Amino acid sequence: xxxxxxxxxxxxxxxxxxxxxxxxxxxxxxxxxxxxxxxxxxxxxxxxxxxxxxxxxxxxxxxxxxxxxxxxxxxxxxxxxxxxxxxxxxxx
Amino acid sequence: xxxxxxxxxxxxxxxxxxxxxxxxxxxxxxxxxxxxxxxxxxxxxxxxxxxxxxxxxxxxxxxxxxxxxxxxxxxxxxxxxxxxxxxxxxxxxxxxxxxxxxxxxxxxxxxxxxxxxxxxxxxxxxxxxxxxxxxxxxxxxxxxxxxxxxxxxxxxxxxxxxxxxxxxxxxxxxxxxxxxxxxxxxxxxxxxxxxxxxxxxxxxxxxxxxxxxxxxxxxxxxxxxxxxxxxxxxxxxxxxxxxxxxxxxxxxxxxxxxxxxxxxxxxxxxxxxxxxxxxxxxxxxxxxxxxxxxxxxxxxxxxxxxxxxxxxxxxxxxxxxxxxxxxxxxxxxxxxxxxxxxxxxxxxxxxxxxxxxxxxxxxxxxxxxxxxxxxxxxxxxxxxxxxxxxxxxxxxxxxxxxxxxxxxxxxxxxxxxxxxxxxxxxxxxxxxxxxxxxxxxxxxxxxxxxxxxxxxxxxxxxxxxxxxxxxxxxxxxxxxxxxxxxxxxxxxxxxxxxxxxxxxxxxxxxxxxxxxxxxxxxxxxxxxxxxxxxxxxxxxxxxxxxx
Numbered sequence: 001x002x003x004x005x006x007x008x009x010x011x012x013x014x015x016x017x018x019x020x021x022x023x024x025x026x027x028x029x030x031x032x033x034x035x036x037x038x039x040x041x042x043x044x045x046x047x048x049x050x051x052x053x054x055x056x057x058x059x060x061x062x063x064x065x066x067x068x069x070x071x072x073x074x075x076x077x078x079x080x081x082x083x084x085x086x087x088x089x090x091x092x
Numbered sequence: 093x094x095x096x097x098x099x100x101x102x103x104x105x106x107x108x109x110x111x112x113x114x115x116x117x118x119x120x121x122x123x124x125x126x127x128x129x130x131x132x133x134x135x136x137x138x139x140x141x142x143x144x145x146x147x148x149x150x151x152x153x154x155x156x157x158x159x160x161x162x163x164x165x166x167x168x169x170x171x172x173x174x175x176x177x178x179x180x181x182x183x184x185x186x187x188x189x190x191x192x193x194x195x196x197x198x199x200x201x202x203x204x205x206x207x208x209x210x211x212x213x214x215x216x217x218x219x220x221x222x223x224x225x226x227x228x229x230x231x232x233x234x235x236x237x238x239x240x241x242x243x244x245x246x247x248x249x250x251x252x253x254x255x256x257x258x259x260x261x262x263x264x265x266x267x268x269x270x271x272x273x274x275x276x277x278x279x280x281x282x283x284x285x286x287x288x289x290x291x292x293x294x295x296x297x298x299x300x301x302x303x304x305x306x307x308x309x310x311x312x313x314x315x316x317x318x319x320x321x322x323x324x325x326x327x328x329x330x331x332x333x334x335x336x337x338x339x340x341x342x343x344x345x346x347x348x349x350x351x352x353x354x355x356x357x358x359x360x361x362x363x364x365x366x367x368x369x370x371x372x373x374x375x376x377x378x379x380x381x382x383x384x385x386x387x388x389x390x391x392x393x394x395x396x397x398x399x400x401x402x403x404x405x406x407x408x409x410x411x412x413x414x415x416x417x418x419x420x421x422x423x424x425x426x427x428x429x430x431x432x433x434x435x436x437x438x439x440x441x442x443x444x445x446x447x448x449x450x451x452x453x454x455x456x457x458x459x460x461x462x463x464x465x466x467x468x469x470x471x472x473x474x475x476x477x478x479x480x481x482x483x484x485x486x487x488x489x490x491x492x493x494x495x496x497x498x499x500x501x502x503x504x505x506x507x508x509x510x511x512x513x514x515x516x517x518x519x520x521x522x523x524x525x526x527x528x529x530x531x532x533x534x535x536x537x538x539x540x541x542x543x544x545x546x547x548x549x550x551x552x553x554x555x556x557x558x559x560x561x562x563x564x565x566x567x568x569x570x571x572x573x574x575x576x577x578x579x580x581x582x583x584x585x586x587x588x589x590x591x592x593x594x595x596x597x598x599x600x601x602x603x604x605x606x607x608x609x610x611x612x613x614x615x616x617x618x619x620x621x622x623x624x625x626x627x628x629x630x631x632x633x634x635x636x637x638x639x
Contacts, residue, residue: 022185028178029346031338037331043311047332048390051177055383058181062188063376070369 018068025058096250097422103431104249104438107291108265111284111439115272118279128472130204131637133277133479134454135364138199138636142373144282145365148447149374150381151285152361153180153352155234156241156441157414159292159388164413166392167400170321170329172337174389175345180382183349184375191353191375192368193523196626197619199363202634205451206359206519207459213522214530215615217463222537223515224459227356230512231452233504234355235489238441238448239266240414240498245434248418252406259494265442270486273446274479278364281446288443291436293384295421299394299433300387303424307397313390316397331393336583340565343587351513351589354520356451357444367628388417395420408497445486453481503561507548510564510589514540517600523624528600529607529614536600544592551588564588 027033034050041049119127127133140148158176165173194209203209206227211220243262246252251261272280304310314331321329328334333341352358365371395416400423403415421433457478462469469477492501518533550570553562566588568579607614626633 019189022188025185026182028181029342031333031342035333035338040311043309043314045314045331047171048174051174051181052383052386054178054181055379055386058185058382059376059379062185065188066372066376 016069018065021061021065024061025054028054097427099427100249100431100434103428104435107435108438111287111442112268112272114283114287115276115280118283119276121279121283126637127277128475129637130454130457130471130474130478133475134204134450135360136278136282138364139366140282140364141366142370145361145370145374146377147285147289148282148364149361149378150289151281151443152357152447154381154385155238155444156437157237158385159437159440160241160244160414160417162385162389163392163395164416166389167395167416168413170317170331171333172341173392175341176389177382177386178345179348180385181379182346183352184378186349187353188372188375190520190523191362191371193624194359195362195365195368195371197623200623200626200634201619204363205356205455205458206354207455210518210522211459212618215618216530219518219530219534220459221463222534223518224455226511226515227455228452230508231356231448232485232489233501233508235445235448235485236492236501237505238445239489239493240501242438242441244412244414245418245437247403247405247412248415248422249434252403258406263490266486266490269442269446270483273449273482278360278447278450281443284439285443288436288439291432292440295433295436296384296387299391303394306424307394313393313397317393320396337565337585340585340587343590344564347513347587347589348509350516351509354512354515356455357448360447360451360454391417391420398424449482449485452485453478456481506561506564507545510544510548510592511541513589513593514544514596516593517597526617527604529604529612531607531612532600532603535603536596539599540592540596543595544588547588547591566591
């Protein structure tokens with residue numbers, strides 16, 4: 001989502017090249033890449049630790065897209081509020 | 093009922109009582125001006141922040157059934173069961189952008205269900221009705237399956253009777269759940285989800301560190317699994333995929349990911365959030381649960397090494413594979429910690445069951461009751477109707493589990509996943525394009541559902557001797573297009589839902605071209621292009637929960 005807000009309204013499809021990063025985690029669907037026993041890590045076959053690794057890659061890709069496509073940089077104080085305040089915590 | 097596990101039962105009951113109190117208190121938590129409005133009862137006031145949404149969505153998507161069924165599948169089939177991991181890895185990158193558009197347009201137009209959106213986008217009550225019915229039909233067995241998860245735990249604690257007495261604890265648990273959901277709406281599962289998820293994280297972390305070290309390390313665990321699978325006659329199991337099930341693995345993961353946020357209960361949690369940034373943060377943070385689910389799946393192998401045997405369901409006389417993980421905890425942990433683990437799974441059944449019943453009730457109220465039965469229902473009447481519907485839905489789920497073989501629900505849920513995927517063109521693609529014609533979409537839905545059901549019907553399961561609805565893996569060799577077999581002789585398997593979706597899209601596209609050629613009226617679009625980008629702080633937003 002780019003920052004194309006003129007009268008405060010955004011129209012049409014907002015595309016950012018950063019969004020393409022969201023395709024990277026889909027590599028975990030290409031099974032021939034990792035359908036093998038070795039090399040093992042902590043005794044775990046490659047098939048397993050490769051996919052656990054991709055949890056991290058998925059988080060990283062989504063996080064970068066989130067950071068790079070924010071409409072306006074907001075200062076995010078850490079959420080250290082009580083449960084009841086959490087709802088409004090970062091709205092104020 | 094003779095060998096009750098008292099310490100486990102006591103801890104389980106205490107934690108269960110705690111969440112019951114929370115559930116009733118939730119109606120006063122973050123209260124809006126009224127609970128007699130679907131915005132409030134059904135969506136918690138549309139104001140949940142990042143943390144609450146994280147716990148709510150986590151509690152909603154990673155259900156008790158998932159927690160018992162995925163390791164059970166790994167236990168019996170091996171690598172194939174791990175599809176849950178890529179499934180929950182790819183889902184967030186895929187739905188991030190469409191979920192934002194859905195939130196925005198729903199916030200502006202006051203949509204509560206996916207069918208509301210379809211109604212507004214295409215001006216078609218029929219298409220909306222089809223989407224609503226698909227949602228309800230797909231959700232109902234999912235609720236019933238939460239009871240299967242809960243029962244697996246109860247059975248391990250010794251509550252394994254037959255007949256109505258054996259089901260009594262389940263009935264009590266669900267009646268309590270039904271009452272506090274009736275009273276507190278979506279706030280109840282949101283609050284309980286905190287307890288559930290924290291317990292789950294503790295249990296899994298302990299299990300995944302303690303059990304392998306106790307049982308000789310991961311290397312030994314995987315090697316025992318290999319030798320077990322080598323001894324079985326079936327060729328589809330093993331700790332790696334084989335040439336024939338890799339396509340099934342990938343398409344099942346992708347198809348499940350595409351289907352997940354089409355389920356009404358997932359959208360309910362998304363729409364309950366306060367703004368777009370909440371959703372974005374959650375799509376980044378939710379994979380923490382995927383990690384947990386992946387680790388949990390590995391417990392299937394741990395159970396093999398520990399020599400676990402599934403319990404026999406006293407009501408049906410058949411082995412209940414879903415008891416693998418509870419029995420593993422029971423045999424390996426001290427009884428008080430097993431009690432905590434069982435409570436985590438048990439409460440893990442309540443959260444999604446509550447959200448699902450609310451989502452189904454919202455669909456009933458908005459897209460059937462208000463559309464066809466009482467057109468000028470006030471918001472108070474809508475809320476009243478939805479509360480009653482949520483009771484009916486939950487009691488229906490209990491009745492199905494008690495009166496019919498649980499296998500029926502498992503089959504139905506398998507079918508439900510294929511069905512809900514067929515709403516993708518009308519719900520998800522419509523967020524981006526109005527190109528599809530509403531009659532094309534209806535035709536695509538009919539074909540996708542019909543073809544999906546036919547294919548599922550034709551799949552046998554040699555393992556349990558079932559002739560029909562034996563699984564979701566279709567051998568490409570059996571794929572038939574009006575009698576023509578394009579992949580004749582191939583044993584490569586693919587996920588049925590995926591094939592049906594392709595058929596759906598092709599028919600929808602052809603139908604669209606024809607309808608446009610014939611200049612059939614394509615409904616009016618209530619939404620404006622800027623609706624899809626609205627955010628929480630924009631001016632002149634529709635007030636929430638106002639009559």
